[in-house]
Amino acid sequence: MPAPLDCRTALPTLPPALLERLRTADEVLVLTGAGVSAESGIATFREALTGLWARFDPAQLATTEAFVQDPARVWGWYEWRRRQALEAQPNAAHRALAAWAERHGRLRLVTQNVDDLHERAGSRDVIHLHGSLHAPRCFDCARPLASPALPKTGDRLLAPPRCPACGGPARPGVVWFGESLPAEALATAWDLAERCDLCLVIGTSGLVQPAASLPVVARQRGATVVRIDPQPAADFGGDWQLLGAAGAILPALLERL
């Protein structure tokens, strides 16, 4: 596996083999994580969370147990994140991926993110492996619920609204740790990983399963795996690492294709 390419100041001349693959790929799978929304001002998971949440570990809050134990703290955290997402704008990375898909025609976008910035940048048929901040449902009867009006202030403890049908508490429409991923989304993503000949892994630390296995499956099936991230991955089993911000690298890459 070649050394990571330093793209932090500008996109360097790309190795011919990489450029050829980017230009001629037949089926492209793109897997994104929180890093693709970082330049929109949305904190990633592994940066310290600001405000009321600085002292909580997301993996502790993003669980059914945490919600049962303190619904107002978990619901309040997600409403704080939903506000962040609503106040954010898609960045150049989101827009470049939407443009790439339009031009290529056989590029599918799978995201671990629960914001809607890919959609707002124009991406279609986005596969959300971990759900969405914009699809609350009843914790007890699973009925879809409307997102309530956001309170005036940001990060607060908030009692979840009640289900009009059974009175149960609303829960965010995300996949918590220990919960299964939406079966159809996972099956579609897995099938894409097995069929693609190019897999772009953008803005994800690759720590959460089963999403992190998608690029591994793709490579096992012969795909070229390209990772875009400012931080090199020590145990990267793919082919190319482009070091830098997705919002800078993706538009520059698109110009080269």
Ligand code: BV8
């Ligand atoms: C499951 C939604 C089982 C919620 C998320 C023990 C007990 C229980 C489970 C497990 C266990 N051990 C392992 C597991 C499995 C567990 C797991 O993987 N745990 C990890 C922590 C070890 N997985 C699960 O629980 C999954 N379910 O396994 O079910 C099961 C099986 C059968 C039957 C029943 C159950 C569910 C996992 C989904 C959890 N939900 N999100 C929410 O958002 O609150 S995960 C959440 O965290 C995100 O969705 C995402 O997946 C993950 C965060 O990762 P990243 O997106 O990668 O973000 P991160 O901050 O880590 O990295 C950002 C990257 O961007 C960095 O590399 C950074 O350098 C880079 N970056 C920064 N700026 C930029 C940039 N890159 C480019 N440009 C920039 N400008």
Ligand code: ZN
């Ligand atoms: Zn209900």
